[in-house]
Amino acid sequence: MTFLEKLLNGAAVQWLPLEQIAKIKHGKDWKGLKPGEVPVYGSGGIMGYVDAYLYDKPTVLIPRKGSITNVFYVDSPFWNVDTIYYTDINDSKVVPKYLYHFIKTIDLMALDTGSGRPSLTQAILNNILIPVPCPENSKKSLEIQAEIVRILDTFTELTAELTAELTARKKQYSYYRDQLLSFKEGNVEWKALGEVGEFLRGKRFTKADYVEDGISVIHYGEIYTRYGVSTTQAYSQVRKDMASSLRYAEPGDVVITDVGETVEDVGKAVAWLGDEKVAIHDHCYAFRHSMNPKFVSYCMQATSFIAEKAKYIARTKVNTLLIPGYSRVKIPVPYPNDPDKSLAEQARIVSILDKFDALTHSISEGLPREIELRQKQYEHYRDLLLSFPKPEEVVA
Secondary structure, eight states: OOHHHHHHHHHOOOEGGGGGTTEEOOOOOOOOOOOHHHHHTTTTTEEEESSOOOOOOOOOOOOOSSTTTOEEESOOBBBEOTTEEEEEETTTTTOHHHHHHHHHTOOOOGGGOSSOBOOOOOOHTOEEEEEETTTHHHHHHHHHHHHHHHHHHHHHHHHHHHHHHHHHHHHHHHHHHHTTTTTTSSSSSEEEHHHHHHEOOOOOOOOGEEEEEEEEEOOOHHHTTOOOOOSSSEEEOOGGGGGOOOOOETOOOEEEEEEETTTTTTTTTTOOOOOOOOOOOTEEEEEEEESSHHHHHHHTSSSSHHHHHHEEEEEEHHHEEEEEHHHOOOOEEETTTOOOOOOHHHHHHHHHHHHHHHHHHHHHHHHHHHHHHHHHHHHHEEEEETOOOOOOHHHH
């Protein structure tokens, strides 16, 4: 007998459409609100803080557009924008955090309806089936759900502690990165990006063009979620017959996004270090230059660079990078009159930053690896505890 079977102790399980236990609600624009302490959520997470809230009960936030796998549980007052839904949950039927844990088991990407940017519709989400144990006895049902939540929270709390430590490490890394790239002393010249290179825009391709074996591509959405400072391999491929209609980044180019939900996301960079060219999406630019590509990518992460970049972002429904203005943002060029010495100094700085980056971002070293293992442990037990008989299995 499994732990779940012991927990149910013979109780039945009823699978209900999400719309019968929670109402999906849209977010609203937050641009007119004043600064405050209430978090504002978008599909990428917290975007800022304001002085008013849209909802103040425990809820599950489910993205509508963008990073649709970013599901959040929130139990304090918040505001959410229109890229993410909140749920008004009937807590007499379902423990809100139980609903959160179960939705985390669902492959939301399989429900994607977007042709370019990933999207989830209210109609599709309403039809997701949620298992409700012991539906004939509300008290017992909630007790079973609460026990499942208690067990799973034990794992997530451990992960949260490790994540907090990693956050502290990242702040330390950011401090040293900014110090290394400040060049308060030494032989350096600050040059506009337009002086040291040129920007080439990519060409559009869609989810329907993806294949398992084809032309390597970088989609702008992947730069937010899958790539770090640099990469030698692309995660996606499109049809080979599209070769002539695409635009490519060459080895050594830095690929940047031109849209994003936050200022930090817009212009997020990844240095392309592959052996061959790679096609890029039309919401990407390839920055072609003669500097160390990882040095440039690191410079684009610096706090001072992001602050300057913010001046050239059009804050509309989707934040968009204004390339003519962005080209004026300056980066440091050490030893500008000695190309060999300049590249050597850039490589030295990159080697130092790579060590910090490995400690904070690598999935195979240090805390990130430990967090990954704890997350897998949580997912293992979550799947065991939430593996209720499916509706068709119950009928059989």
